[in-house]
Structures are given as C-alpha cells and as structure tokens.
Amino acid sequence: MDETDCGLCRTAQFQCPNGRCIPQAQVCDSVCDCQPSCGDERANCADYYEGLPGLAVCRKRKSIACNKSNRCIRQEFICDGSDDCQDGGTDEFQCHTSPSASVTFSNLSTVTTGFRCSDGRYLPVHTKCDLQRHCLLGEDERVCRLSPCSANQSTCLSGECIDSALLCNGVPDCRDNSDELNCLEYECPPDKFKCATSGQCVNQAKVCDFNIDCTLDSSDEPDNCTYKHTPCDILEFRCDNGQCISSEYRCRVSVDSLKHGCLDESHIKDCGGVQCDGVQWLKCRNGPCYHVSLQCNGLPDCYKASRTWTDEEGCPFQCASAAKCVCMDVTMECRDTGLTALPEYVEPSITKYRLSGNRLNHTLSVRSFEGLHRLTLLDLSANDIMELPNGRPFATLWQLRVLVLRKNGISRLRKELFYGLANVRVLDLAENYIEIVEERAFTGLSSLPQLDLSRQLISHLPAASFLGLRSLLSLNLSGNPLQYFDVDTFLGLPQLVTLDLSSSVHWNAVRFTGEAFRHLPALTHLYTSDARLCCSIGGKVPHCYPKLDHFSSCSDLMSNRILRTSIWLMGTIAVVANAVVIVWRLPGVRRSRIHAFLIINLAVGDIIMGVYLLIIAGADLHYRGTYIFYYDVWKSSGWCKAAGVFSTVSSELSIFTLLLITLDRLLTILLPFHIDLRLSYASARIAVLLLWISVWTIALIPLLPLPYFQNFYGRSGVCLALHITPDRSPGWEYAVFIFLGLNMLACVLIILSYAGMYGVALRTHRAVEPSPQKSRQEARLARRMVLIVLTSLACYLPLSIMSLLALAGVSMPEEVSPRPSLQIKCKN
Structure with missing residues (x-):
C-alpha cells in the first residue's frame, strides 16, 4: 500500500512529498493521507477547517463534515459523483434527485422524507436539528430549539452540551469536534499532562509509556524517557x-x-x-x-x-444479524436460506447483497435498503414479491449497478419505483407477471442501456411510461398482449436504437401509426408481429420486420412491375401454347405413339402452371393499391390454396415426366435389342397414372388439418411452397424434401442419363469409318446433349441453390427473390 498510486499524478490528483498520488478532495480534509509528512494538510487548510487533523471543525460555507470519517469535504467536491467522504456517500447523498430547482426546508414529505440543502443534496429529515451541521450553509441547524447547559457542562459550537471534564482530552465528544479547539488556552487538571503543540490533556500514566498520545509533537514521549537511554x-x-x-x-x-x-x-x-x-x-x-x-x-x-x-481471503464471516447469511469479502450471501424478512443489521461496507430464493414477499418496505449506500449488486429474485413497496425503495442505492428482480410475482411497476438508481446498468425483470406500468415508472434509470419486459402481461402503456431512460439503446416488449399505447408512450428515449414488439402488438388490436415513434429519433430497428404494422408507419423506421414477403409491397401483391407484366404474359402463353401442343399431338396418341402421349402430359402440366400464374395475376389486379388491407384474407383464401396446389402439381409433374422420357430414351440407346425393357403404350399409361396420383398427393397433403402445416401455401403472397427464405415457416422441412430433395435427385438422374446416352452415341459413331461428315454429326450431337443438360440445370439448379442458401440462413436480395415464380415455369 505504501507504493499505491505512485508516479506521475493525474490532473485531479495531488502528489504527496513521498510520491504517492491522492485525490484532490483529500487535500485539506483534516485527515492525514500523506503519511508520515501530512503534506496534504498544509497551512492554508485553515480556510476549510479549524483545529487539528482528525479533530477538526469544518468551516461553515467552506466544507461539510462527513458522518463517519471525520473528513471535511470542500464545496467543489460535493455532488461530484465520487464518494470523497469514504463513508458510503455523505457528500453524494441524493444529489439532484428532484427535477424542481429547490425544496423548502419545512417540506418533510416522503422518500424520503427530507429537505434540500443549497449544496444540492437531499437529506433525510432526521438530520435536521441534530446538533451537527450537514448542509454547507448550515440550513439544517437553523431555527432549532436548544436547551441551556448546566453548570458542570460546556457548550459546543453546535449548541450541544457535554461534561466539562471532557474538554481537550484528545477525543471528540462534541458531534462537531469543537471540544478539541483552542486547547492551548485550556488549563489541564493536575493529574493530566499537557501536549506542547496542541494543548490536549493526556493522563500522566501515558507519559513515557512507549505510545505517542500527543500526535502532533510526541511531547508525551520526550527524550528524557528512561527507556530511550537503556x-x-x-x-x-x-x-x-x-x-x-x-x-x-x-x-x-x-x-x-x-x-x-x-x-x-x-x-x-x-x-x-x-x-x-x-x-x-x-x-x-x-x-x-x-x-x-x-x-x-x-x-x-x-x-x-x-x-x-x-x-x-476466502473466509466466510458474520456481517449481518441473520445467522443464516454468510459474507465473503464484500459479498453477502443469503440465497435459499428461508428468510422471511431482511436482517435487521447489515454491514454497511457490503457491495453485493444476494437474497434470491427466500420468502420476502410482503416484508419489504421503503426503508429496507437505507444505509447500504455501497451496494453495487442487489439480487431479490425468486422471493414471491407480489408488489414492491410504494414510494422509492431504492432511492439511497446511488452506486447500484445490477438489480435482479426476476422470478417474482410482480404485477405492477409504480411511478418512480426505480428513482435514485442513476448508475444501474442491468435491470432483470424476467419471469414476472407485470400487468401495469405506471407513467414515469422507470424514472431514475438514466444509465440503463437495455430493458427487457418480454413475456409479461402488459396490455396498456400510458404516456411517459419510459421517461428517464435517456441512455436506453434496446427495449424488448415482445410477447405481451398489448392493446393500446399512447402516442407519447415512448417519450424520453432519445437514444433508443432497437424496439422489439414481436408477438405483442397485433394488427386488429391496436392503432399503430408512425406518430407513435416521433419521440424516437435514433430508432433504426423495429420488430413487430405483423408485416402490415411496418406498412402502417409509412417507412419512418429504416429497418422494420417482418417484411410482407419478397414478392409483395404494402400496396400491391406483385411489387415488381416487370414481374407483374411477365406473369400475365407467361400465364397466357402457357395456356394457349400448350393447348396448341395438345391439339397437335392428339393424332399421335390415337396411333399409340408413346412419345406424343408423354408430351401431352407435359403440356397439361404446363397449362396447370399457366392457370396458377393467371390466378396470381388476377389476385394482384383485384387487390391493386389495397393489398395491405386484404393481406390475411388473400393468403388464407381457397384461391391461394388452389394456386399453391396447381404450382406444386405442375412443377412435380413436369420434372418427373421429363425423367420418365429420359429413362426411356436411355434404355433405348443402351439396350437397343431388349425391346421388352422399353415403355409400351400400356405401361406408359400406367406410369403416367401413378405419376398423376403421386403429384396430386404431394400437393394436397399440406391441406390436411395438421398443426405442422398450418397455412402452408399462404406463407407468401404468391402462394408458392418453395423454401427460399431463411425463415423457418410451418412445413418448411416438407418443402425442402420435395423441391430440394426429390427435384434435385431427378435433375441429377436426367443429367447422368444424357451423359450416358452421349457416350454410347459417340462410341457408335467412331465404330464406323471416320469421315469429316461423321465428325460434324458428332459435334451436332454433342451440342444437342449439352443444350438439353444446360436447359435442365437452368430451370432447377437456381431453385436448388436458393433453397440451400435459405437453409444456411442467407437472405436473397429483394431484386432476386421474385424470380422463383418465373423459374418454376421453366420446362424442357
């Protein structure tokens, strides 16, 4: 400790003659901190106190006396945010706790019943007229009724009476230490020895007893003491x-x-x-x-x-009247000890007070934590506290950093409940049943960066609910049944960046407008339970979630004009062109041509896709400009479900019909002499029938009344079952299995089949006498095969990649995400 704070001192420090650095507040405070020279208590210290170091009387208008440390704190260090008294904060007690400019000294109303000093502190009423000056100007001792002292008593400067025999005895008997002033003029009794410099009287038995009792000059231990020459x-x-x-x-x-x-x-x-x-x-x-x-x-x-x-170190010790509580250093452990009331006495130097797992419920009062000014952590979790005391129960805990109130039955947060907690950085209110938050409930928590009120029972938030949380960056109100909040609910949150209202505010339950956020200039991220809520605030928050979907805007089902036009065009072409194909290929079916039969099935699948596109285009036209108001109506409608079924049937029918055609071609080329292995017209009809049954089953399963699927096809405005967003919507595993698993497998089989066919054809061409004409035929064959493979890849590989990225949590850019509705139309 003799080397503590040695070296170059900072601006706010004083350097002792021995090199030690001490705070400037400890200079001229009547306590010798620069041992042994006492260089901090210089001659000009008389401006701030009168008398000897440790026995001084603090000068009125210049300094105040600390309650327990005998220090005199100068005016400039009162209410500076530092405990200069080193006694729990006498000089910092309730500094500027009221927004009013002044408080009359006769006002003895609550919190602390008390009065304001002109130096900025708000003191309890019991300090008024207690014969000790607490206020810098002494307002607390004005107009006090004093009793006259008796003949054998002496009067202290404060008016207090003490036994005259106690004057100048080296011990402060007056509360203001004035009995130890001017002792050089005092005549000591015959059985006393007078100290040369200070004039204090010490017992003759203490002269030459090896102990220095005259602290200023050691005159009670002079050089002629016998032991000094032995x-x-x-x-x-x-x-x-x-x-x-x-x-x-x-x-x-x-x-x-x-x-x-x-x-x-x-x-x-x-x-x-x-x-x-x-x-x-x-x-x-x-x-x-x-x-x-x-x-x-x-x-x-x-x-x-x-x-x-x-x-x-590491030793438990008794620091409270409750024997069940154990203290380690400055931490008091009373967890799960069965306490039904707080200990009557707690060591004031305790900084961490852990009381979780007891039954304190209704025993807390507004004065329960008075005197514990040094607390930095207070844990009151799991104590069945149904309601916290009315008033300001934490008003004196100005050094508190962490307050834990989780797992209680708290239902109401009263006005100014957290008053005085200006240094709290963590407030844990989780797992309570909070229903009512009164206005200004959080006033006093000026340093709190995050507030979690999620999963409570809050239905109403009045104006100024969060006033005073000027440092708050994140507010979580998710999971509450909020039905109403005022346009001034969020008043006093100038630095709030993130607000979470997810699973809390519902479209039909609360009027939600941009006006609600006019007091939140720094808000950049808002999380709600319904995408329509983001539409209703008109873009006043840069990042509002969830978005409607990647296809729609607040006004239109199809937000992209190019996409809107394309879907009409592609839908019409799909229906008309494939109808022509069917008419064209029907004569071939009558002649039992398998190829024509399969092509007609492909065309029917494409017509179904065209019907899907026209349904979506029609819905977009119907809801144009008003989509936000019919968002849920459309997505839960039978038309949306039908459109989703059609898109799934068309997609799966096309890919697996292509696979059937490809496998038939492969067998024809690989095994040209095994006619029995090729598709006959009858077997082709059976295969296609089974395929139709399979794809309709796949498409209709999500319509079953199972909780797993919920509104499977209504996950997006275009009613697609594709999983192309990072959101884990109901039934997403089923969509991944169909569109990523089965379809990718089919694409791989098609590509491998064409690769095998190309290999066989190449070997056949080379078996014949080579010629330039044969080489050109091989090149044309290769180009045709590559075209077929690339077409398959171009249709389905992008969808597979987007699904894989979605599974990895990657969001597609808005300009890319609408393309699956077009890509799903791509067919060979």
Whole structure:
C-alpha cells in the first residue's frame, strides 16, 4: 500500500512529498493521507477547517463534515459523483434527485422524507436539528430549539452540551469536534499532562509509556524517557519508539505478539522479505508471518502490517444479524436460506447483497435498503414479491449497478419505483407477471442501456411510461398482449436504437401509426408481429420486420412491375401454347405413339402452371393499391390454396415426366435389342397414372388439418411452397424434401442419363469409318446433349441453390427473390 498510486499524478490528483498520488478532495480534509509528512494538510487548510487533523471543525460555507470519517469535504467536491467522504456517500447523498430547482426546508414529505440543502443534496429529515451541521450553509441547524447547559457542562459550537471534564482530552465528544479547539488556552487538571503543540490533556500514566498520545509533537514521549537511554539485550529488538522486545516477535503476528510486541507496531514493519514455514506461520502478502490460528478468525490481522486481508481471503464471516447469511469479502450471501424478512443489521461496507430464493414477499418496505449506500449488486429474485413497496425503495442505492428482480410475482411497476438508481446498468425483470406500468415508472434509470419486459402481461402503456431512460439503446416488449399505447408512450428515449414488439402488438388490436415513434429519433430497428404494422408507419423506421414477403409491397401483391407484366404474359402463353401442343399431338396418341402421349402430359402440366400464374395475376389486379388491407384474407383464401396446389402439381409433374422420357430414351440407346425393357403404350399409361396420383398427393397433403402445416401455401403472397427464405415457416422441412430433395435427385438422374446416352452415341459413331461428315454429326450431337443438360440445370439448379442458401440462413436480395415464380415455369 505504501507504493499505491505512485508516479506521475493525474490532473485531479495531488502528489504527496513521498510520491504517492491522492485525490484532490483529500487535500485539506483534516485527515492525514500523506503519511508520515501530512503534506496534504498544509497551512492554508485553515480556510476549510479549524483545529487539528482528525479533530477538526469544518468551516461553515467552506466544507461539510462527513458522518463517519471525520473528513471535511470542500464545496467543489460535493455532488461530484465520487464518494470523497469514504463513508458510503455523505457528500453524494441524493444529489439532484428532484427535477424542481429547490425544496423548502419545512417540506418533510416522503422518500424520503427530507429537505434540500443549497449544496444540492437531499437529506433525510432526521438530520435536521441534530446538533451537527450537514448542509454547507448550515440550513439544517437553523431555527432549532436548544436547551441551556448546566453548570458542570460546556457548550459546543453546535449548541450541544457535554461534561466539562471532557474538554481537550484528545477525543471528540462534541458531534462537531469543537471540544478539541483552542486547547492551548485550556488549563489541564493536575493529574493530566499537557501536549506542547496542541494543548490536549493526556493522563500522566501515558507519559513515557512507549505510545505517542500527543500526535502532533510526541511531547508525551520526550527524550528524557528512561527507556530511550537503556540498551536492548542481544536477543531483543528495539522498536521505533525505543521499546525493547524479544526478537522472537519480530515480523510475526500472533496473539502473543500483540501483547508483547512493539506498542507502535514497528516490529511488523519492513517484513516483505521474511520467509514463513507455511505450516504454523503463513505469509501476509508483502508483510510479516501470521500464526495459522488467526486465519479466518473474522479479524483482518494482516491489515495493519501489509494493508492486505490475506488471512481473511476466502473466509466466510458474520456481517449481518441473520445467522443464516454468510459474507465473503464484500459479498453477502443469503440465497435459499428461508428468510422471511431482511436482517435487521447489515454491514454497511457490503457491495453485493444476494437474497434470491427466500420468502420476502410482503416484508419489504421503503426503508429496507437505507444505509447500504455501497451496494453495487442487489439480487431479490425468486422471493414471491407480489408488489414492491410504494414510494422509492431504492432511492439511497446511488452506486447500484445490477438489480435482479426476476422470478417474482410482480404485477405492477409504480411511478418512480426505480428513482435514485442513476448508475444501474442491468435491470432483470424476467419471469414476472407485470400487468401495469405506471407513467414515469422507470424514472431514475438514466444509465440503463437495455430493458427487457418480454413475456409479461402488459396490455396498456400510458404516456411517459419510459421517461428517464435517456441512455436506453434496446427495449424488448415482445410477447405481451398489448392493446393500446399512447402516442407519447415512448417519450424520453432519445437514444433508443432497437424496439422489439414481436408477438405483442397485433394488427386488429391496436392503432399503430408512425406518430407513435416521433419521440424516437435514433430508432433504426423495429420488430413487430405483423408485416402490415411496418406498412402502417409509412417507412419512418429504416429497418422494420417482418417484411410482407419478397414478392409483395404494402400496396400491391406483385411489387415488381416487370414481374407483374411477365406473369400475365407467361400465364397466357402457357395456356394457349400448350393447348396448341395438345391439339397437335392428339393424332399421335390415337396411333399409340408413346412419345406424343408423354408430351401431352407435359403440356397439361404446363397449362396447370399457366392457370396458377393467371390466378396470381388476377389476385394482384383485384387487390391493386389495397393489398395491405386484404393481406390475411388473400393468403388464407381457397384461391391461394388452389394456386399453391396447381404450382406444386405442375412443377412435380413436369420434372418427373421429363425423367420418365429420359429413362426411356436411355434404355433405348443402351439396350437397343431388349425391346421388352422399353415403355409400351400400356405401361406408359400406367406410369403416367401413378405419376398423376403421386403429384396430386404431394400437393394436397399440406391441406390436411395438421398443426405442422398450418397455412402452408399462404406463407407468401404468391402462394408458392418453395423454401427460399431463411425463415423457418410451418412445413418448411416438407418443402425442402420435395423441391430440394426429390427435384434435385431427378435433375441429377436426367443429367447422368444424357451423359450416358452421349457416350454410347459417340462410341457408335467412331465404330464406323471416320469421315469429316461423321465428325460434324458428332459435334451436332454433342451440342444437342449439352443444350438439353444446360436447359435442365437452368430451370432447377437456381431453385436448388436458393433453397440451400435459405437453409444456411442467407437472405436473397429483394431484386432476386421474385424470380422463383418465373423459374418454376421453366420446362424442357
């Protein structure tokens, strides 16, 4: 500790003569921090206090007295955000807690019942007229009724009465320390010794007793003391005060050394290099050896010698009146101990207070945590707390960083419940049953970056619900049955970036407009439960989710004009052109030509796809400009389901008919003499019948009343079953299995079949005498095969790639995503 903060001091620090850096607030505070020179308590300190260091009276209008540390804190360090008193925050108590400019001193209303000092602090009422000046200007001691002192009493500067025999005894008996002023003029009783510099009176028995009682000049231990001229034995150690002790106590801390060691404790100085045996004697960090019997005895025996707690590190100790609670360092553990009320006494130096898993329910009061100014963590989770105390129960916890209230039955957050928690960074309210959030409920949480109110029971949010959360970046309100919130609900959230209202605000339950977000200038990401809510705010939030889908806009089912025109054109061509194909090929069917029969099946499949495209085009025309209002009506309609069935039937019928044709060609080329293996007209009819039954079954299964599928074809405005978005919509595994699994397998078989056919044809051509004409025929054959393969790939490979990317969580750009509706029309 003697080397702490040594080196070049910062601007806000003072450098002691020994090189140590201390805060500027500790200069002229009446406590000697620059040991041993006391360079921080210089001659000009008389402007701030009167008297001796440690026994000073703080000067009115210049400094205030700390409650427990005897320091005088100068005006400029009051309410500066730092605990300069080092007593839990006397100089920071309730600084600027009220938005009003002033509070009359006669106002003794709640929170803390109290009054405002002119220095900015708001003090409890019990500090008024308590014979000790707390306010810088002394307002707390004005107009106070004082009783006269008796003949054998003396009057302190504050008006307090003390026994006259207590004057100048070196101990502050007046609350303001004024009984130790002007002691040089005071005549000590005959049995007392008068200190030369300070004038304090000490018992004659304390003269030449090895202890310095006259702290300023050591005049009670003069040079003529006998022990200072008596040499020590060879087995003795001379203490700094001249005392001789046995050398066995040198650099050792034990019960015996406390009795027989140096009274000035110099026998445990400069012991950093001493080795301990590690069995009976253990090492204080950078200090002497302490006896093993002192370990975990509840007393910091190493502290005086090395300014460490080595002997108490990791040791539980009693720090509260509740025996069930265990303390480790500055953490108080009362978890799952069956407490039904808070301990009556808690050590004020505790910084972490863990109370989860008890039954504190209705026993908390507005004063439950008064006096625990140093708390940085408070865990009240799982305590069956149905309602927090009315008022400001956390108002004095100005250093708190983490407040845990999860797993309680809290149903209401009252106005200014979190008042005073300006440094809280984590507020955990999960797993409660919050129904009511009153206006300004979160006032005071000015440093909170995130607030999670998800999965509660909040149905109404009044104006100014979140006022005071000026540092909030993320607000999660998902999973609440929100039915109403005011246009000023989000007032006071200037830095909010992300707002999550998913599974919370419903289209038919709440009026949702851009006006609701006028107080959120930094909002960039909004998550809602319905894409139509994003439409209703008119683009006032850059990133609003979910989007309608990749095909539609807020006004139109088909947002892309080119796509809108193309779908009419392709639908019409598909129906008309394939009808012509059927008429053209019918004579071949009458002659039992298998090829014509299969081509007609392909044409029928294409007509079905044309019908699908015309249904979508018609719906787009019908809802043009008003799509947002009929979004759910269309996607859950029978027309959308029919369109989805038609697209699936057409797609699967086409790919598997192509596969059937390809396999027949392959067998013809590979096994030209095995006529029995080729398709006959009868077998072709049976195969096509089975194919039709299969594709209609595949298309109709999602219409079964199964929870797994829900609105399978209504996942997008164009009623496609394709899985081309990262969203895991109901039935997505089924779509992946059909369109990625089966279709990809069919494409691979088609490509391999044509590759095999090309190989056989090439070998056949080369078996005949080569000629330039044969080479040209081979080239034409190769080009034809490549064209067939590339056509198959161009139709289905992009869809497969998009499905794979969707499974990997990749979103397609909006200009790419509508293309599957066109690509699915591609056929050989």
